[in-house]
Amino acid sequence: MYRPNQRDSCCPHYTIRLDSTEFKPTRDQRQTINRFNAFVLGDEYAKESSRRYPKTKEESKRRNNEFDLLERIHEAEYGQLKTPPEPAHKLEVTLEEDDFTEEKFAVFDNYQRVIHKEGPGERTPKSFARFLCSSPLRRHTETRPDGTKKRLGSYHQCYRLDGKLVAVGVLDLLPQCVSSVYFLYDESIHKFSPGKLGALHEIALAREQGYRWWYPGYYIHSCPKMRYKMDYAPQYILDPATLSWDPLDKTVLALLDKSPYVSLSQHIDRETVLEERDVNKPEAGFKDDNGDEDSDEDGIDGSLFDANMPGIPTLAEMESVDMDDIRVLGPSPALLYSMSDLVGWDDCTIYDWPKIKARMAELVGAMGTDTPPKLCIDIMRRG
Numbered sequence: 001m002y003r004p005n006q007r008d009s010c011c012p013h014y015t016i017r018l019d020s021t022e023f024k025p026t027r028d029q030r031q032t033i034n035r036f037n038a039f040v041l042g043d044e045y046a047k048e049s050s051r052r053y054p055k056t057k058e059e060s061k062r063r064n065n066e067f068d069l070l071e072r073i074h075e076a077e078y079g080q081l082k083t084p085p086e087p088a089h090k091l092e093v094t095l096e097e098d099d100f101t102e103e104k105f106a107v108f109d110n111y112q113r114v115i116h117k118e119g120p121g122e123r124t125p126k127s128f129a130r131f132l133c134s135s136p137l138r139r140h141t142e143t144r145p146d147g148t149k150k151r152l153g154s155y156h157q158c159y160r161l162d163g164k165l166v167a168v169g170v171l172d173l174l175p176q177c178v179s180s181v182y183f184l185y186d187e188s189i190h191k192f193s194p195g196k197l198g199a200l201h202e203i204a205l206a207r208e209q210g211y212r213w214w215y216p217g218y219y220i221h222s223c224p225k226m227r228y229k230m231d232y233a234p235q236y237i238l239d240p241a242t243l244s245w246d247p248l249d250k251t252v253l254a255l256l257d258k259s260p261y262v263s264l265s266q267h268i269d270r271e272t273v274l275e276e277r278d279v280n281k282p283e284a285g286f287k288d289d290n291g292d293e294d295s296d297e298d299g300i301d302g303s304l305f306d307a308n309m310p311g312i313p314t315l316a317e318m319e320s321v322d323m324d325d326i327r328v329l330g331p332s333p334a335l336l337y338s339m340s341d342l343v344g345w346d347d348c349t350i351y352d353w354p355k356i357k358a359r360m361a362e363l364v365g366a367m368g369t370d371t372p373p374k375l376c377i378d379i380m381r382r383g
Contacts, residue, residue, distance in 0.1 A: 003366045004218075005309045006240045007261050013218035015238040016248055017177065020207035020214050022234050025069055029200060029231070033072050036192045040076035040161075042088025053082050073204040090162050093201065095171075098154040100125070100133040103165045108132070111184035132156075132170045132182055142175070150175070150209060157201065161189065169198045171205075177213035178206040199232065219248075221256040240310040241266050243368075263310060303353040304362040313369060318350055318361050321369045326360065327376040336376070 006012035025033070038046070055063070074080045078090045105128050112123040139153030150173075157169035167185035171178055180202055185194040199216065206214045216229050219237070229235075230253070236245040237252060241263040246252065255262045305315050324340040339345055339360065350361040364372055 003309075005307060007308060007310050010260065011220050011222045012240075012260050013220055014240070016216065016219045016229065016235050017238075017245070018203065018214045018216065018232050018235045020178075020203045020212055023069070023203055023207070023214075023232065025067060025200065026231065029196065030067050030072075032193050032196050033200060036197055037072065037076040039192065040087060040089045040091045041081075045085050045087045048085040049082060052085075069200070070204055070208055073201055090160075092158075092160045094158050094160075095151065095155045096158050097139065098133050098135055098156050098170065100129045104128075104133075104156065104158075104168055107165055107168055107186050108184055110186050114187045135172065137172055144210070148210070150211070154181075157198075157205070159185075159194075159198075159201075167194050167198060169202060171202065173211065176211060177215050178202050178211045179215040180217055195228075203232070221253070222260060239263050239265050243311050266310075303358065304365060312365050315350055315361070318365055318369070321361075321364060321372065323357070323360050323364060323372050326364075326372050329376060329378040329380070331380065339377075 004013045006014065041049075074093075076087070076091050078087070078092055081087060105125050108128045109123050112118040135154030137152075137154045139151070139155070142150045142152055144150055152173050152175065155171050155173060157171055158165055159167040159169075165186075166189050167183070169183045170181040172181055173179075180199070183195055183198045185198070199214075203214045206212060214232075216232065218226075219229055220226050230248075235248040237248040238244075239246055240261075242265045244265065246264050252262065252264070255264075304312060305318075324338060324345075326339045328337045328339060328342065329335070330337055342356065344355070345357060348355040348357045350358050352358050360377075363377075364375075367375075
């Protein structure tokens with residue numbers, strides 16, 4: 001688990017997310033989808049299919065006046081087409097297990113070489129497998145109350161053009177979100193803005209399959225390469241102190257221009273924010289009083305509770321959290337124990353760092369005080 005210390009970092013990582021049910025593609029995003037679809041289908045297919053399968057006046061009017069993301073994003077996929085005639089190119093988009101294959105590695109190798117300028121020693125099969133394959137998230141299918149199925153776990157969304165794998169989106173599918181881990185593509189499709197197409201496919205997946213939220217990864221305001229994430233709206237930013245969600249709008253971006261660390265709950269009065277959003281003007285006299293921006297976020301020496309990290313409860317608050325019944329995986333996956341069964345558990349307190357109860361308090365404090373009933377800990381070394 002990675003939990004950054006935004007307060008002490010020179011370039012804080014913020015968790016952001018987009019509500020796919022409220023997302024409306026911009027003109028540029030609509031044009032990107034339409035251009036790629038036109039390339040895949042080709043002029044001949046467009047002409048012949050319109051002759052063979054003419055739209056009604058109502059359908060034509062709706063298409064001209066509305067942009068249906070789910071309809072357009074799948075429009076050129078081969079499985080959605082009426083044939084004959086045959087399209088100029090065959091596009092297939094599939095969700096596959098996140099296993100290593102030579103086909104996927106070829107895309108990774110090309111992407112890291114061309115886009116990130118990595119040398120041969122950096123873009124190896126081993127690095128690809130370790131970085132983007134065989135996630136510890138367990139893949140399974142959840143049956144919802146209405147009987148529909150929802151896939152959970154880590155997947156590769158694979159894009160094939162004329163049978164060749166040209167792009168891979170690495171995704172974590174969780175009960176309430178599609179989390180974008182990485183996106184890589186072959187240089188042959190660079191002119192079609194594949195990163196933008198991949199993001200739109202993932203947002204469509206979140207809406208279509210009922211995940212709702214799309215997580216595009218951390219946002220670092222001081223990193224120009226991450227500004228593209230602001231092209232997708234409406235987005236929300238996680239307050240590092242209260243772990244509540246706030247609209248990621250121009251007011252918040254203006255505050256981030258002034259200070260690398262921003263927590264609306266700590267820095268400014270929320271009513272003031274709502275008033276100022278109309279004029280897009282940050283609070284006068286706003287200052288960052290949260291420490292040295294050059295400090296090292298990884299320099300924690302001792303208990304997490306001494307690190308001054310936002311969003312981490314105090315030890316006093318942790319005293320009321322019951323961790324005795326947290327499940328522990330035994331030597332065999334069929335054997336489950338409770339933390340209270342461990343030798344030495346009752347002989348220490350959460351204040352006795354680095355003993356096991358103090359370590360577990362750190363984990364629960366970082367993950368959330370409501371997580372103990374949901375946790376199962378594997379503390380054994382397995383060969």
